[in-house]
Amino acid sequence: MFNSKFNNVLTVVLIVAIILIVVLIGVFGYAMYNKYYISNKNKEAMDLFDQQIAENKPDKPDDTNQTVDGNIVIGDVAGGNSIYSDQSSGGSSKEPVKLGGYNVIGKISIPKIKIEYPILDKPTTKALKLSIVYLTGPGINKVGNTVLQGHNYKNEMFFSNLNKLSKGDAIYLTDTTGTKVKYEVYDNTTKRGDDASFYNRDTAGLREINLSTCTTDNALRTVIFAREVAE
Numbered sequence: 001m002f003n004s005k006f007n008n009v010l011t012v013v014l015i016v017a018i019i020l021i022v023v024l025i026g027v028f029g030y031a032m033y034n035k036y037y038i039s040n041k042n043k044e045a046m047d048l049f050d051q052q053i054a055e056n057k058p059d060k061p062d063d064t065n066q067t068v069d070g071n072i073v074i075g076d077v078a079g080g081n082s083i084y085s086d087q088s089s090g091g092s093s094k095e096p097v098k099l100g101g102y103n104v105i106g107k108i109s110i111p112k113i114k115i116e117y118p119i120l121d122k123p124t125t126k127a128l129k130l131s132i133v134y135l136t137g138p139g140i141n142k143v144g145n146t147v148l149q150g151h152n153y154k155n156e157m158f159f160s161n162l163n164k165l166s167k168g169d170a171i172y173l174t175d176t177t178g179t180k181v182k183y184e185v186y187d188n189t190t191k192r193g194d195d196a197s198f199y200n201r202d203t204a205g206l207r208e209i210n211l212s213t214c215t216t217d218n219a220l221r222t223v224i225f226a227r228e229v230a231e
Contacts (some may be wrong), residue, residue: 012146012183038157042131045099045118046107052094053178056083082176084106100130106140108148109172113161116118119173123149132158133213136199140175143200152222158173163188163222171209171226183226188219198223 005118029131052115083094084103096103099118106119123133128151137146150159165171191198211224 009156010110031209038130041099042117045097045104045131046116048097049104049107049118052083053176054098056094058173083178084176100126102127102130105134105176107174110165110169111172112169113156113164115156115158115161117150117158119148137209141173141177141179141181141207143203143205143207145189145199145203145210147170147199147210147212149212152216154216159222162211162213162224163215165224169213171224181207182231183207183231184229185224185226187225189223190215191223193221195221196224203227 041179084096096105097118098104100119102120102122103122105120107116108119109116117132120127120131120133121134127133128149132150134140134146135147135149138144139146150162152158152162154159154160165185165188167185167187169185171185172180173183174180193214201208207228209224209226211226213220213222214220
């Protein structure tokens with residue numbers, strides 16, 4: 001009788017253990033698939049973005065291409081001749097590259113933490129699950145302070161390793177004109193989630209950016225401060 005009860009208990013324990021193992025495999029399997037799927041979609045969007053910029057670039061240099069702060073600007077410097085602009089002068093207008101229904105308005109690259117992602121135009125919950133988003137400010141590579149936001153998935157995706165950046169680290173933003181600007185980190189700090197005091201700042205006529213994500217414990221936000229530098 002004792003053996004029978006012991007066997008029943010052992011059977012229940014084994015069943016529970018098997019169920020837990022199946023659930024864990026399912027959870028980790030989904031996480032790996034999701035990471036792989038999102039990475040592929042981001043790469044496809046960036047490839048299309050780069051292709052549009054390359055197609056928009058003139059075959060021969062002309063006086064519409066100018067150098068600003070060491071960066072080549074394609075087209076009208078004042079107007080920002082974007083690949084998505086309606087070019088009434090005869091140039092072709094391009095449809096924005098899309099990712100999950102959102103417009104890709106730029107690309108961010110951070111060599112130290114080995115990430116490169118498209119930047120999406122709206123900071124919605126859905127967009128944050130897909131890539132890095134534009135939160136507020138004058139726009140990608142515009143004069144003033146632009147704030148970008150990304151999730152901390154704690155798995156190296158998006159801004160998971162933002163806290164590893166330190167003074168002097170490089171961040172590169174490419175906008176829809178094909179202009180690639182180098183920014184250099186000068187501060188890495190934490191702030192409350194409702195603190196928006198750093199959004200609108202006097203940048204003394206320079207281009208600056210803030211990168212923002214939640215801390216690992218979700219209690220605060222990691223905020224990176226960076227300003228443009230010459231290559």
